[in-house]
Each structure stands twice: as structure tokens, then as C-alpha cells.
Amino acid sequence: MGNEWKISEVISCDVLILGAGGAGLRCAAEILEKRLGCRVIAVTKVSHPQKSHTSTAQGGLAAVDPKDPVDKPIYHMFDTWKGSDCMADQNVVKRIVEAGWEEILWLENRGMHFSRDVDGKLARRTFGGHTLNFGETSAYRAVFEADRTGKGIMDTLWGEVIKRGISFIHQSMATELLFNGDRCVGAVVFSPKSGKFTAIRAKATVLAMGGCGQVFKITTNCRQNTGDHLALAVETGLPVMDPEAVQFHPTGIVGPGILASETLRSVGGILRNKDLEAFMERYAPKMKELAPRDLVARAIETEIREGRGILNPSHGIEHVWIDLRHLPEHVHKTQIPEVASFFKKFVNVDTRTELCPIRPSNHYHMGGIPTNEDGQVLKGPNDRVSGLFAIGECACASFHGFNRLGTNSLLELITMGRFAAQKAMEDLDQELPPLPPDAGSRTFEKFSSYFAGHSKVTVGSLRERMKAVMTEKVGVFRNEQGIKEAISLLEELKEEAQKCGLRSRDLLMNQELVERWELDNLLTSAMLIAQGALHRRESRGGHFREDFPERRSEFDRHTLVYMEQFGKVRIDWKPVDMTLYEEGGPYAEKFGMIERKY
Amino acid sequence: MSQDQDLTLRIRRYDPSTGRSWLQEYRVRAGGILRFTDLLRKINTEQDPTLAWNSSCEHGQCGSCAVRVNGKPLLACELLVENAVKEFGTKEFLIEPITVGPVVRDLVVDLEVAYRRVEGMKPFIIRPRENPYGEGEYRIDPKEMDPYVDATRCINCFCCATACISGPRSFVGPNAIMSCVVRLLDPREDAKAERFKLLHGPNGVAHCHTSKACSHVCPKEIDVAHFVRLAKSLRLKEKA
Ligand SMILES: Cc1cc2nc3c(=O)[nH]c(=O)nc-3n(C[C@H](O)[C@H](O)[C@H](O)COP(=O)(O)OP(=O)(O)OC[C@H]3O[C@@H](n4cnc5c(N)ncnc54)[C@H](O)[C@@H]3O)c2cc1C
Ligand code: SF4
Ligand code: SF4
Ligand code: FES
Numbered sequence: 001m002g003n004e005w006k007i008s009e010v011i012s013c014d015v016l017i018l019g020a021g022g023a024g025l026r027c028a029a030e031i032l033e034k035r036l037g038c039r040v041i042a043v044t045k046v047s048h049p050q051k052s053h054t055s056t057a058q059g060g061l062a063a064v065d066p067k068d069p070v071d072k073p074i075y076h077m078f079d080t081w082k083g084s085d086c087m088a089d090q091n092v093v094k095r096i097v098e099a100g101w102e103e104i105l106w107l108e109n110r111g112m113h114f115s116r117d118v119d120g121k122l123a124r125r126t127f128g129g130h131t132l133n134f135g136e137t138s139a140y141r142a143v144f145e146a147d148r149t150g151k152g153i154m155d156t157l158w159g160e161v162i163k164r165g166i167s168f169i170h171q172s173m174a175t176e177l178l179f180n181g182d183r184c185v186g187a188v189v190f191s192p193k194s195g196k197f198t199a200i201r202a203k204a205t206v207l208a209m210g211g212c213g214q215v216f217k218i219t220t221n222c223r224q225n226t227g228d229h230l231a232l233a234v235e236t237g238l239p240v241m242d243p244e245a246v247q248f249h250p251t252g253i254v255g256p257g258i259l260a261s262e263t264l265r266s267v268g269g270i271l272r273n274k275d276l277e278a279f280m281e282r283y284a285p286k287m288k289e290l291a292p293r294d295l296v297a298r299a300i301e302t303e304i305r306e307g308r309g310i311l312n313p314s315h316g317i318e319h320v321w322i323d324l325r326h327l328p329e330h331v332h333k334t335q336i337p338e339v340a341s342f343f344k345k346f347v348n349v350d351t352r353t354e355l356c357p358i359r360p361s362n363h364y365h366m367g368g369i370p371t372n373e374d375g376q377v378l379k380g381p382n383d384r385v386s387g388l389f390a391i392g393e394c395a396c397a398s399f400h401g402f403n404r405l406g407t408n409s410l411l412e413l414i415t416m417g418r419f420a421a422q423k424a425m426e427d428l429d430q431e432l433p434p435l436p437p438d439a440g441s442r443t444f445e446k447f448s449s450y451f452a453g454h455s456k457v458t459v460g461s462l463r464e465r466m467k468a469v470m471t472e473k474v475g476v477f478r479n480e481q482g483i484k485e486a487i488s489l490l491e492e493l494k495e496e497a498q499k500c501g502l503r504s505r506d507l508l509m510n511q512e513l514v515e516r517w518e519l520d521n522l523l524t525s526a527m528l529i530a531q532g533a534l535h536r537r538e539s540r541g542g543h544f545r546e547d548f549p550e551r552r553s554e555f556d557r558h559t560l561v562y563m564e565q566f567g568k569v570r571i572d573w574k575p576v577d578m579t580l581y582e583e584g585g586p587y588a589e590k591f592g593m594i595e596r597k598y
Numbered sequence: 599m600s601q602d603q604d605l606t607l608r609i610r611r612y613d614p615s616t617g618r619s620w621l622q623e624y625r626v627r628a629g630g631i632l633r634f635t636d637l638l639r640k641i642n643t644e645q646d647p648t649l650a651w652n653s654s655c656e657h658g659q660c661g662s663c664a665v666r667v668n669g670k671p672l673l674a675c676e677l678l679v680e681n682a683v684k685e686f687g688t689k690e691f692l693i694e695p696i697t698v699g700p701v702v703r704d705l706v707v708d709l710e711v712a713y714r715r716v717e718g719m720k721p722f723i724i725r726p727r728e729n730p731y732g733e734g735e736y737r738i739d740p741k742e743m744d745p746y747v748d749a750t751r752c753i754n755c756f757c758c759a760t761a762c763i764s765g766p767r768s769f770v771g772p773n774a775i776m777s778c779v780v781r782l783l784d785p786r787e788d789a790k791a792e793r794f795k796l797l798h799g800p801n802g803v804a805h806c807h808t809s810k811a812c813s814h815v816c817p818k819e820i821d822v823a824h825f826v827r828l829a830k831s832l833r834l835k836e837k838a
Contacts, residue, residue: 047652047709050754051660108735111723111786113743113750120737148751151659155750159722170710193702222654256633256675258657313602314629315636345658347631348678460643504648508614509703511642511650 003451003507005444007188008196010435013039013167014428016186016202018174019229020044022054022150022410023392024208025157026417027424032164035425041200042161043169043189045209045224049158053210053222054413057150058259058338060125060142061414062407063100071139073097075132077580078590079139080408083129084401085541085596086556087242089577092373092397096415103414104143112156114145128262128293129405134590142407147338153410169198173228175443175517177205177236177388180433184377184388188440190447192514195507199439203432204424207232207369207377207390208417212525214518216362216475217467218257218317220249226518227525229394233369234524235442238379239560239572241396243525244532245366247404247542248476250296251322252361255315256346260339260358264322265289267335271300272321272355273308279320294403297360298544301476304359312357321355360476364404366542367532368396370560370574375420381560381574389424391416398558401576402541403596450516455499459515462493462500466519466526474530479546483534490527491567497523524566531569532559541596556593602627603679603689607637609649610694611704621692622649630680634693635663638674638705651705658817661755665705666694671757673817696760698771712756715770719778719796724789736786746783749776749825751818758812758822769805772812772822779825782832794832803829 015031017024020042028040046052064073076097081088108114108122115123124140132139145152169189176188178199186201209229213221230240251260265271270278271289283299284291291299300320303309309318324332324340332340332352340351349356369390370378375397377388392413399412469489473482497519504510536559538552539545560572580591605626612619624641632640638651653663656675663674668686674693683689695705698712729736752773759771775797782793797803803826812822 046654046660047662048713048754051654051662053655053660055753056655056657056659105733105735109726109729109786111781111784113747113784114735116738116740116743118740120739120742122735148659151753152750155721159720162717163720163722163724193708220657222660223656224654255631255636256656312629312631314631345676346633346678348680458643458647460639460647464643502647506615509650509706511703511706512647515642515647 003448005448006197007199007440010199010201011041012201012432013041014202015040015204015206015424016200017042017206017208018187019208019210019392019394020049020168021052021208021210021392022153022157022413023417024206025049025154025161026414027206027208027391027421028166029157029160029164030418030421031425032161032166035428038428039167041167041169041202043172043174045171045173047171049168050154052154053225054410055151055154056222057410058147059261060127060144060149060407061104061153061410062127062130062141062405063104063143063411064097064141065101070132071141074587075134075139076100076130076141078134078587079130080399080405081580081591082135082594082596083403083405085403085551086593087245087398087401087540087558087576089398090580090591091577092399094580095373095419096399096412099415099418100411103411103418107153107156107414110156110160112145112152114143114152127406130407150410153414173514174209174232176440177232178435178439179236180436183386183433185433185435188443190443192507192509197440197443199435201432201435203387203428203430205388206375206420206424207388207394208392209394211365211393212522213362213365215467215470215522215526215529217471218252218254218359219362220252220257220259221362226521228518228521229369229390230528231521231524234528234563237562237564238377238385239370239562240367240528241370241558241560241574242367242398242402242532243528243561244536244543244559245402245541246362246529247364247366248297248360249363250293250300250360251358253342253346254312254319254357254359255317257361258342258346259361259363260322260342260356262293263336264324264339265296267331268327270323271296272323273303274310275308279303279308294542294544297476300360310357317359319357319359322358323355324351325353325355362475364409365393366396366398366400366402366404368394370558371395371397373397373419374423375416376423381572389420391420402543446520447513447517449498450502450513451505453499453501455496455501457496457500459497459500459512459519462497463515463519463522466490466493466522470526470529474526474533477544477546478533480534483530487527487530487534487567490523490530494523494566524563527567528561528563531561531563531571535559535571553593602629603683605637605679606690607641608690608692609704610692611649612701614703628679630678632679634665634667634674634677634682637679650703652707659753661753664696664755664757664760666696666760668692671696671760671815673755673757676817696756698756698759698766709756712759712766713754715766716754716774716777719770719774720781721777723781723784723787724792725787727786727788738785742785746780748820749780751820752776753818755817757815757817761811761815763809763811764805764807768801770801772806772826775803775829776822776825779829782829797829806830
């Protein structure tokens with residue numbers, strides 16, 4: 001092989017941001033605004049930060065205006081805590097919720113095109129799980145930009161950071177974190193466009209790399225969400241927190257996985273199996289289609305498992321139907337126009353006259369790299385890593401516990417982005433420590449091994465097998481036997497991957513090479529999720545164990561999984577922060593280990 | 599339900615290490631509601647892992663997957679096989695990269711220069727107008743937003759710029775113009791004079807020949823040409 005395994009260039013900066021989605025760019029914007037002349041570099045795997053996954057978020061962004069006559073931050077904290085199935089860290093919940101409105105104004109003042117009410121003020125809408133007065137009635141708490149809130153945030157942040165002189169490294173990926181002793185001093189970045197490896201030295205490194213939804217067969221997540229961050233973390237000996245906490249949205253459009261919003265069920269859509277039976281009557285005789293997300297998701301998967309699903313011939317995916325044909329014309333036109341257009345555009349189905357194919361779709365990873373409330377990465381229950389931050393979906397602070405409420409992710413991105421920036425700025429006057437002498441060696445060892453294999457099997461086919469087993473055994477339903485089967489298949493796939501021979505031989509925009517590296521990260525992410533799921537012998541939020549269908553108090557704690565070598569795990573636990581409960585006060589009892597019933 | 603189709607895809611390939619460019623033919627059997635991104639992935643998995651192409655969200659929301667299919671710039675993740683067969687009246691498709699920047703490999707285009715044209719139009723508030731409501735949010739009547747809100751939906755897929763008969767060498771492109779028009783109309787922007795200057799600079803709206811090709815191809819169905827025309831007419835008003 002003529003490929004050169006060397007660092008082509010060493011660049012130095014003050015703050016290195018790995019991932020330029022909502023979280024990464026908010027962090028960058030804060031630093032550039034507060035510290036003139038500060039050198040910030042942001043790396044993104046996509047061709048431009050605007051293409052980051054945050055841009056697809058539709059619904060909205062929750063935040064309580066302190067001047068609101070009816071809504072209060074304490075209600076938002078309660079909803080988040082209850083939604084999390086008592087696993088969110090309360091210090092983080094308090095901090096994020098209290099900072100929310102300030103962030104909305106920050107975005108609005110910088111040009112975000114929020115939807116407005118007739119008075120020209122920010123319009124608001126309701127979202128599942130957000131309530132007034134501790135569950136009494138729905139709260140109008142989400143501000144939004146039509147059906148493109150995430151895009152509005154991204155456009156605004158992108159504008160702000162280019163205005164203030166950020167340096168972007170596009171279409172490149174972080175492959176290795178660099179440490180000098182215990183301190184993170186930067187990262188190695190591979191740029192397929194030039195085929196070169198760069199070492200970037202930084203006083204602070206911020207991980208903002210998004211999710212890992214590509215582990216599953218049906219997902220709302222983008223192609224780049226391959227869990228690179230989880231692999232980067234465990235390889236350097238850091239833990240991943242609550243990897244088993246994965247959210248599935250009950251109604252994804254089959255096959256592209258696109259979200260078909262809850263509205264479909266609230267306007268009267270009926271779920272049907274292959275015999276056209278309205279099966280929700282059997283699972284939730286009173287609530288039927290309006291039962292909570294996780295219950296609906298399990299009902300659909302049960303129908304499919306018991307052979308009452310329908311096989312989509314194009315995508316080879318089994319699904320059930322949502323029937324909207326009986327709804328009057330004006331409902332299709334005025335209440336569900338977006339989703340109706342998605343069905344038309346992506347599966348060529350007319351919601352007025354045809355049955356629509358849906359199945360639960362992987363949506364969000366609550367788990368991730370553990371941090372404190374400032375986004376500083378933790379290496380143990382209380383131990384910080386200096387120079388390293390993690391924010392956004394790749395992190396686990398934990399604001400969402402085991403189940404994220406809609407609109408709370410965007411809120412987390414922008415608040416945690418700011419907090420991490422503020423903390424990082426405290427240390428920028430320090431000297432920049434040198435890079436370790438072996439910077440890049442781990443990356444080169446890996447990448448060169450990818451060219452050594454000879455087997456004919458393709459990266460794509462291994463990836464498909466991983467997706468299938470994770471969806472089937474570690475998806476909406478989990479049990480000990482199934483998880484163990486998945487773990488042994490993952491081990492097998494890892495071995496097969498090592499033998500896999502790449503057809504493209506050079507480094508320049510070698511998509512096969514990138515996907516081979518991503519496959520390693522996906523397998524690592526899948527293994528972490530499976531191991532977390534195996535050890536949590538209870539059901540909680542998005543994690544449902546058929547063999548332990550109830551929540552159990554001995555698991556009122558976060559999982560920490562360490563895995564320096566593939567499949568060799570060490571499990572530790574971290575207590576849930578109960579600040580709001582322990583502070584006492586009139587509402588303290590709302591923040592105890594309450595039931596998650598709606 | 600959709601039926602399987604036998605398709606022939608002729609894909610424009612380019613190898614950066616040798617500089618060679620060629621057309622490669624792939625025969626694919628695919629279900630009618632597969633999208634062109636699914637087809638490309640299928641080729642990678644089943645026939646040829648070396649073919650490089652771009653995508654991200656695959657929900658029609660990010661604009662990463664723009665290619666030319668039988669000459670028409672479009673989003674590959676939105677094009678269903680059965681719709682393509684109907685719209686183009688054939689089962690043979692020529693797939694080529696968009697033309698707004700250098701090709702890196704096969705269908706992957708380097709968007710740095712293309713995006714620099716948009717960034718040159720300053721897609722941010724240059725100088726915020728003083729907020730008459732003090733600390734809080736600006737008040738903007740939805741009616742005041744109506745004239746420009748459609749333009750904010752642009753995802754910079756560069757389909758319009760690819761279709762535009764006034765090429766990127768002389769013209770910044772319809773989407774770049776539109777990003778400037780948005781802030782020209784946004785009541786929060788104070789730097790209106792600078793906006794006019796940008797729009798009417800050497801690579802500005804004067805290069806538009808009002809062919810409307812841009813509006814015709816926009817996957818977001820934005821009337822791009824309308825906004826470009828608006829930029830011109832606003833200039834007239836200012837002069838008057
Ligand atoms: C369809 C959909 C709708 C949603 N709607 C809502 C909603 O209405 N409200 C809400 O609150 N939440 C919503 N969410 C969730 C929310 O959008 C995401 O959780 C959030 O945007 C994640 O933001 P992020 O900044 O953490 O990561 P992302 O926006 O995913 O950004 C990650 C960045 O990291 C880069 N990256 C990845 N790997 C690497 C690497 N190895 N090296 C360098 N860079 C890398 C990527 O290129 C990207 O720039 C939705 C999600 C989906 C999928
Ligand atoms: S105006 Fe339309 S075609 Fe042009 S870049 Fe924007 S979304 Fe794409
Ligand atoms: S109307 Fe103007 S901007 Fe649009 S394609 Fe024609 S020349 Fe280009
Ligand atoms: S991949 Fe995002 S628009 Fe097609």
C-alpha cells in the first residue's frame with residue numbers, strides 16, 4: 001500500500017469543537033462573542049455545518065418565559081423529571097430549565113425566524129408531556145419556527161459564528177482524542193477530501209457529535225450518526241452512561257424511518273394489523289391509540305412479532321398500518337398537511353384513500369458521555385477529565401434520564417453549549433501542553449488494518465446484519481436471552497469486519513474506508529447499548545425488559561459502562577442527583593421517586 | 599402496491615488519484631418506493647462499494663444529496679423509483695454531480711466554494727436595529743414576515759444554482775441572493791444600505807436573466823426567481 005500513515009499538519013487553537021450541530025455551534029458562538037480573538041476550530045463530518053442533524057428537528061423548543069402568567073419553571077422541571085422516569089439529574093434539570101428563556105431571546109435577537117402570534121410575539125404550542133401545575137393540563141411551552149425549528153437554530157448559529165471568525169474543517173472526522181497525562185490536549189482529524197490526517201492542539205476540546213441511531217434498522221437519524229463519540233470515549237478508557245436508554249418513536253414512516261408525528265393519532269388515526277383489525281383495543285381498551293408512546297410502540301412490535309405485520313416489498317421491512325381514510329378532507333388538509341405530504345413524497349401513499357405503513361423508529365439516545373452540569377466529562381462517578389467537554393445528544397448530563405420529552409433536546413443543546421463555553425473560557429489563559437509523541441498511532445493502526453483484510457463480504461452487508469439484530473433483540477423489546485444472542489452476534493460481526501477486504505485502496509474520499517471505520521463505531525455503540533440493557537434488570541422509560549417489566553428501586557441509579565476492548569466490559573453505577581428533592585421546599589415531594597403514569 | 603423495476607443507472611464517475619472520469623453502468627432491480635439514495639446504497643452493498651455519493655438526513659431537509667438525474671438537479675433522497683420512471687418516462691437514468699463546485703470523487707462535490715458565495719452575502723444580521731421593546735424579543739407582525747418567510751426555508755442544496763443559466767463564475771447564485779434578501783426585509787436588520795450594496799455588487803443580481811430555471815427546480819418549491827426579481831425591483835424603488 002502506498003498510503004502515508006503520518007500526521008500531515010499540526011494546528012493549534014484555543015478551543016476545538018468536534019461536531020458542528022446545534023450544541024457545538026452554540027458553544028462556539030458564546031466563546032467567539034465573549035472572547036474576541038479567541039481561536040475556535042469546529043470540525044464537522046458533513047459537507048457543511050448547516051447539513052448537521054439538528055437542522056431536521058421540526059417541532060419546537062421548550063422554555064418557560066419568566067413573565068408567563070400561568071407557566072412556571074418548576075412545572076417544566078417536574079415534567080422533565082417525571083418524563084425521565086426518575087432518572088434525570090435534578091441539578092442539571094434545574095440549571096437548564098432556568099436558563100431556557102434567556103437562550104430563546106439570544107436566538108431571537110440574532111435573527112432566528114420564530115413563528116409569531118398576532119401581537120408579533122413568539123408563538124407557542126403544546127407538546128406531549130409538558131403540563132401546567134404538575135400534570136393538570138397541557139402547557140403552551142414550545143416556541144418554534146414553523147416545522148423547521150432545528151433549521152432555524154442552525155441557520156442563526158451558523159451566521160453568528162461566521163460573522164465572528166470561526167474556522168471550520170468540513171467533511172472530516174475526529175478519529176482519536178489526544179491526552180497529555182490526564183489532560184485532554186486535542187484530537188486527530190481525518191479529512192477524506194484531502195486524504196490527510198491532522199493533529200489539532202487545543203486548550204479545551206468539546207465533543208458535540210450527536211447520536212448513534214444508525215445502530216438500528218429504522219431510524220429518524222442521519223447517515224452520519226454512527227456513534228463515533230461513544231467509540232472515541234471508551235477507547236480512551238472513559239465510560240459511557242446509560243447507553244441502554246434509547247428512545248423509539250412509535251410511528252416512523254416505513255422504510256425511510258421519517259417521523260410521522262403524534263398528531264396522526266390525536267386526530268383519530270387508527271392502527272391496524274394485516275387483518276385490518278384495530279388492535280389497540282386489545283392493548284389499551286380505554287386510551288386506544290392515545291396511550292403513551294412506549295405502550296403504542298410495544299403494541300405495534302407485538303403485532304409484528306406475532307405475525308400480524310405486513311411486509312413492505314420495496315424495503316423488506318415489516319410494519320402495521322395507520323388508517324386515516326375515514327378522516328374528513330379538512331383534517332387531511334389543515335391538521336396533518338406536513339405528515340400527509342411526507343407519506344406522499346417518501347412512500348407515494350395518499351393518506352385520504354390509502355393505508356399508511358408505519359413502524360416504531362429509533363429516535364434519540366438519552367445515554368452518552370457522562371458530564372457534570374457544566375458539560376465537563378466525567379471519568380468516574382465524580383472524577384472530571386481536564387480539558388474535555390461533551391454537550392448535546394452525544395453527552396449524558398443527564399437532562400432526559402430514560403425518556404426524553406419532545407422539544408427538550410433542542411433546549412439542552414443551546415443551554416449546555418453556553419455552559420460548557422463559559423466553563424472552558426475559565427482555563428484559556430493556561431499554557432497549551434504539548435501533544436503526546438504517539439499522536440495518531442491508534443488511528444493509523446486501525447486505518448491500516450482496514451486495508452489488510454481479504455474477505456469478499458461488504459461493509460454494508462455487515463452493517464445490515466447488525467441493524468437487524470439490534471432492532472429485533474435490543475430494540476423496543478428486550479430480554480436476557482435475546483440480548484445475549486445479540487451480543488454474541490456482535491462479536492461475530494466484529495471478527496468478520498476485521499477480515500473484510502476493502503475494494504477502494506487509497507485515502508482520497510474513500511467512502512468505503514470511512515464506512516468501515518464507522519462500522520467499528522457502530523458495533524461499539526451496539527455493544528454498549530446491549531451491555532447496558534443486559535445489566536439493567538428492570539424496565540424504565542425507553543428501556544423495556546420483558547423478563548422484568550416493572551421499574552425496580554435498586555436500579556434508581558445510572559449505569560456506567562467501560563469497554564477499552566471490544567466486548568470486555570466493566571460496569572459501575574452513579575447515583576441520580578436529587579437536588580430538587582433534597583433542597584426541600586413546598587414542591588419537594590414532586591421530585592421524589594414518583595410513578596410515571598399519565 | 600409498488601412493483602419491482604429493472605433500472606439502468608449510468609453514473610458519472612471520477613477518480614481523483616488518476617484524474618480519470620468515466621460513465622459506469624449499473625443494473626439495479628428495485629422496489630418502486632425505494633429512493634435514489636437507497637439505490638446508491640444498494641449498489642455499494644451489493645455491487646460496488648467504491649462508488650462515492652453524498653447524503654445526510656435522507657429526509658429532504660439538509661440538501662446534501664443533490665445530484666443531476668437526466669440533467670435535472672434534484673434531491674436523490676426524495677426521488678422515488680416509480681416517480682422517476684413516470685416523470686422521466688424511462689428506466690434509464692444518467693446520474694451526475696451538481697455543477698457548483700469541484701468534484702471530489704464520483705458524485706461527491708466540494709461545497710466549500712459554493713458556500714463561500716452564500717457566506718459572502720452575510721447570512722446573519724449585520725447590525726441589529728435597536729429593539730424598541732428593550733430587553734425582550736422584537737415584535738414582528740406575521741404579516742410583516744410574509745414577504746420573506748418563504749425564502750427562509752432554503753436548505754442550500756444548490757439545485758437552483760446548478761440550474762441557473764448565469765453560471766457561478768460571474769453570479770453568486772440565486773440562493774445566495776435570497777439569503778441577503780431575507781435580511782434586507784427582516785425588520786431586525788439595520789444595515790440596509792450594505793445589503794443593497796451586496797446585492798448589486800459585481801457578482802450580484804444584474805447577472806440574473808429572469809429565466810426562472812431556479813424556481814422550476816427548487817425541491818422546496820420556493821419561488822426563487824421571485825426573490826431575485828424582488829432584489830432588483832427594490833433597487834429601483836431605492837433610486838426613485
Ligand atoms: C426528525 C427529528 C426531529 C426532531 N425534532 C426535535 C424537536 O422538535 N425538538 C427537540 O428538542 N428535539 C428534536 N429532535 C432531536 C434533536 O434534533 C437532536 O437530538 C439534536 O439536534 C442533536 O444535536 P447535536 O448538536 O447534539 O448533534 P447534531 O446536530 O447531530 O450534530 C452533530 C455534529 O457532529 C458531527 N460529527 C459526528 N461525528 C463526528 C466525528 N467523528 N468527527 C467530527 N464531527 C462529527 C456531525 O457532522 C454534526 O456536525 C429531533 C430529531 C430528529 C431526528
Ligand atoms: S432555493 Fe431551493 S433549490 Fe435553491 S438552494 Fe434553496 S432549497 Fe435548494
Ligand atoms: S431567474 Fe435568474 S437566478 Fe433564477 S435561474 Fe434564471 S438567471 Fe438564475
Ligand atoms: S440527504 Fe438531506 S436532503 Fe437528501
